[in-house]
Amino acid sequence: MEVTAQNFKAVLPMVEKAIDEAQFVAIDGEFTGLNLVKPVSALDLPLERYDALRESSRQFLLVQFGLCTFHYDSKKDLYTNRAFNFYVWPRPYTRNAPDLRFMCQTSSIDFLVKQDFDFNKLFKHGISYLKPEAEEKMKKAIEDRQITRKSNDTPNAQHIPIPEAMETYINEIKTKIQTFIQGNSNTLFLEKSNAFQRRLIYQVAREEFTGIFLESVAVGRDRVIKITKMDANEHAQKDLDRNQSEFDVLDEAVGFAKVIQKLSQSRKPVVGHNMFLDLCYTLNQFVCTLPESYSEFKHLANKTFPILVDTKTMATQYPFRDEIFNSSLEELKNTLMTAPFHMPDVKAVSVDSGYELESEKYHEAGYDAFITGLCFIAMSNHLGTLSKELGPKPRLMPDSPLLKPFFNKIHLMRIADIPYMNLAGEDISPNRDHVFHVTFPSEWKTSDLVNLFSAFGNVQVSWLNESSAYVSLYDPTSAKEVLSALNCSSVYNIMTYGQFKSFEASASLTGITPTLAQSKLSFSDSVSELKELTKKRSISPDPEPYKRSKSVTDDDTPVQTSKNFAESSDW
Amino acid sequence: MEVTAQNFKAVLPMVEKAIDEAQFVAIDGEFTGLNLVKPVSALDLPLERYDALRESSRQFLLVQFGLCTFHYDSKKDLYTNRAFNFYVWPRPYTRNAPDLRFMCQTSSIDFLVKQDFDFNKLFKHGISYLKPEAEEKMKKAIEDRQITRKSNDTPNAQHIPIPEAMETYINEIKTKIQTFIQGNSNTLFLEKSNAFQRRLIYQVAREEFTGIFLESVAVGRDRVIKITKMDANEHAQKDLDRNQSEFDVLDEAVGFAKVIQKLSQSRKPVVGHNMFLDLCYTLNQFVCTLPESYSEFKHLANKTFPILVDTKTMATQYPFRDEIFNSSLEELKNTLMTAPFHMPDVKAVSVDSGYELESEKYHEAGYDAFITGLCFIAMSNHLGTLSKELGPKPRLMPDSPLLKPFFNKIHLMRIADIPYMNLAGEDISPNRDHVFHVTFPSEWKTSDLVNLFSAFGNVQVSWLNESSAYVSLYDPTSAKEVLSALNCSSVYNIMTYGQFKSFEASASLTGITPTLAQSKLSFSDSVSELKELTKKRSISPDPEPYKRSKSVTDDDTPVQTSKNFAESSDW
DSSP states (O other): OEEOTTTHHHHHHHHHHHHHTOSEEEEEEEESOSOOSOOOOTTOOHHHHHHHHHHHHHHBOEEEEEEEEEEEETTTTEEEEEEEEEEBOOOOOSTTSOOOEEEEEHHHHHHHHHTTOOHHHHHHHOBOBOOHHHHHHHHHHHHHHHHHHHHHHSTTOOOOOOOGGGHHHHHHHHHHHHHHHHSSOSEEEOOOOOHHHHHHHHHHHHHHOOSEEEEEEEETTEEEEEEEEOOHHHHHHHHHHHHHHHHHHHHHHHBTHHHHHHHHHHTOOEEESSOHHHHHHHIIIIIOOOOSSHHHHHHHHHHHOSOEEEHHHHHHSTTTTTTOSOOSHHHHHHHHTSTTOOOOOOEESBTTBOOOGGGOOTTSHHHHHHHHHHHHHHHHHHHHHHSGGGOSSOOOOTTOGGGGGGBTEEEOTTOSSOOEEETTSOOOOOOOTTEEEEEOOTTOOHHHHHHHTGGGOOEEEEEEETTEEEEEESSGGGGGGHHHHHOOOSSOEEEEHHHHHHHHHHHHHHTOOOOOOOOOOOSOHHHHHHHHHSOOGGGSSSOOOOOOSHHHHHSOOOOOTTSSSOTTSOO | OEEOTTTHHHHHHHHHHHHHTOSEEEEEEEESOSOOSOOOOTTOOHHHHHHHHHHHHHHSOEEEEEEEEEEEETTTTEEEEEEEEEEBOOOOOSTTSOOOEEEEEHHHHHHHHHTTOOHHHHHHHOBOBOOHHHHHHHHHHHHHHHHHHHHHHSTTOOOOOOOGGGHHHHHHHHHHHHHHHHSSOSEEEOOOOOHHHHHHHHHHHHHHOOSEEEEEEEETTEEEEEEEEOOHHHHHHHHHHHHHHHHHHHHHHHBTHHHHHHHHHHTOOEEESSOHHHHHHHIIIIIOOOOSSHHHHHHHHHHHOSOEEEHHHHHHSTTGGGTOSOOSHHHHHHHHTSTTOOOOOOEESBTTBOOOGGGOOTTSHHHHHHHHHHHHHHHHHHHHHHSGGGOSSOOOOTTOGGGGGGBTEEEOTTOSSOOEEETTSOOOOOOOTTEEEEEOOTTOOHHHHHHHTGGGOOEEEEEEETTEEEEEESSGGGGGGHHHHHOOOSSOEEEEHHHHHHHHHHHHHHTOOOOOOOOOOOSOHHHHHHHHHSOOGGGOSSOOOOOOSHHHHHSOOOOOTTSSSOTTSOO
16 A cells, blocks of 8 residues: 555554554665765675665665565464555655755666656655654744743733834834724734744734734745734634644654554564665664664664564575575565475455565565565475474464574675674674785776785685775685785785774774875786786776666675685676 | 657757857756755855855756747847756766765755656656766777777787686586587577676687677676677677767767757857856756866856856846846746836747746746746846937847846845856955954854844844854944954954954864853843843744745845844844
């Protein structure tokens, strides 16, 4: 079901009921962009990935949120699903709301447009949202405003002296109000005025007249004061109505954040596929600005969603990794439809809420969430078949202890030795003694590095920027000899991975950044020859396509540690 | 006429002809955003406005360019017009093109959506563009690539040794090619390979086989090598075709930039309304990244468009300023339709190219350009009537010397004493001896400042940020006494405008920023009282609407120097 500002209020109770009745919930997001310029490295640490994504989530927007609830009927041994596609958009909720700036990534927009994502609908009818922190602030502002208004309206309110230059103006206004009160008309619109003039007019009305009600209204682009004849009772009622309507506006502004609040309060397992982006953007946009500290982030994620399951982590870990060769969502689904797996038949609860396998609407957030949920059920049940105790028709519910090893482990894309981030504990800390950090002249190519390390056998090069890279030895046994053999050049600099990390940590404290003497490349004939042969990365005859869109991002080609040349290389 | 990638190629000659045949051209742009967070001040210098706008134009995008050409038929004494609405969008032109990130401002998107701007059309069918600098770079890259390909294809090309780990793989490929050559099939697709593998395969093919042609093609998300049987002649032709097609892609990528190149080469007068944004975004996106130096910017603007006319500058300067009270485009048009002005009847050249006054499509870029052109003609002719020498039916052509005073003077929004930027010479440098820079605790309101300066009469407060503002005396005669009378506080700090500007210039060299001792506010009972009375700006009972959209931006409420309280004030 498509949910926009036009039907959100009506649909919300249905969504809340669906969450309440679900065994688990699958989610998926669509974004205006995925990553800022900094490229990821195959040797990033989870903390570094978090830092990069935190920055992205501050700048880009999640614009569609897919939510699919899965309901198990134990009598029929069948799941059904309800699905919702929310268009979300930070519409300024009042004329004083902050005018948000946000970033788009051309390839992401291009990708969404190709999936027929309707941007006009998003911008026209997207649902507003407000994080609890912003909601609180706005609530406080409304309360303060209402108190100020009330105190300004009492006879003993503070009096602002009328500036000399304003006296004629104010006297004219008084005459107008006097004439209006004596006349037959029931409403009077004063001429356009500025905010200070309006303040003085309110004061004059309060101090010198009774039986009238003033309000500031928009007429075209201008603010004018509208005066209505009104007795004290009507006046009081009007005040109450106005106060209530201000809170109603706030309620509408909170909008989609209510769905996430409901989801969090339900404590239900939340399943996503390759869900790190979805998680970060969702938290940042609807729950709380992402904290700087990585451990605080883990705490926030855990507090908000106590059970998170990433189907990509499942698919790439034991026991699935030996049977599943491509873990992109579409391929995963295809694999799980064939033996030894069994894809459950999950029907839609009703035609307008929920998907069926045949719907085939990839990259509609709700459909991707649906497929993710299916994959979760199929993999859960497969785990059940592996357990001898569960009998002939094993049905693993999401709270089964057999699933616990997969809880809160969020897949990390293309990191060779850290497959996931552990939200509920310490991350994996792999041995990187065979990894070296090298800085070099920016003309260097992968082939120069390969050549430099040729005495140590095959290597994998992970570029960091134009003039630095990590070089990993395929065979770690000779790692200890690298520094003494190679580190005698004024052209390049080599550190162990450990040295570099310490260096980086101290540099970030002192503000020092590594520099490299930009001397001419001359240390090796063979390298010079290779340089002749190879050309600049960007203009090689057949460069790899730049991985751009989410569909491609999910196509998580494993980093090849067994080859001379990584995909991100020169060729 | 609406122009997208779908009809651009066909329409371009028509556009070029229209420019060639025009007396002048009017332009207008629509943008994804107008300004970054820094607010403008009524005492900004043109240089400061340029700096702010340069930053904006680096981040936001111009997404629709309206161009309206005006053609004068002297026999009929009539103008006609041709109008074009270009949707422009930085579509990645090849899979290696940079993946641009850009900024949107929520209010700008909201504004465009309300004018029925079609974002889906923009993202799907917007016309590509490439600045000359990027075009040159890409051209060079194509040439280099073609040279590399050619040299790799010659028998004596450099040989890359085949790594041991690859030998089996390469031998299998050789066998496949051998079998293919002996077989009946005319094409062979090799399996998915990485870039280095492909490089080696090309080498093997070159060194060991003849009569085949290799190319790398996309199959789904993968790159594979396609091999075709082909004799030397066909091979050569295929090479030529491929080379040509690479330049064709470049030509398409340059896209809309050609229209701006044509406009520049034509040296025709280019007319806009409140055109500073239009000018900066146009130059930055289609001509050249805006230079850091303000004087270089002036030079760039002048070189690109030798005659720029801003109808808002005309409308707000002598002799028009006494007859025109609201210079927003719509109001200006209305004023020019009544005596003493005369609005010309400008017909569309044809139904599908050009507007008429009745079209009423405000904020469609082409229509706004059309109305701008009409206003220019009406004001030009009015100038003619003021000149005694021109007879009863004065028609002022755009090159008339009477119009020269308005050339290259670009309107500056809401600067009290510098109405325009002079692109062809020195800017106005007004006396600001009656202006003071004040820093103070962030709790202060306009009223605190007004009170502080009360001994010097009425003032105007121009906020810079939460804790600093310019205060201008309405009556400059006592300016000399301000510092000695007021500058004796540890709570606030006062400098003359001149002192502050020198301080700022030296601070920007040394990196020092002004600080303020955050002591408690205590220096004046009356100020404390006022503080009690007034509330924080943002939650005042009836704050001014935040000026957000372009329509409002153009509604250039003059800065009121004659009042106690500026619009941007506390009330």
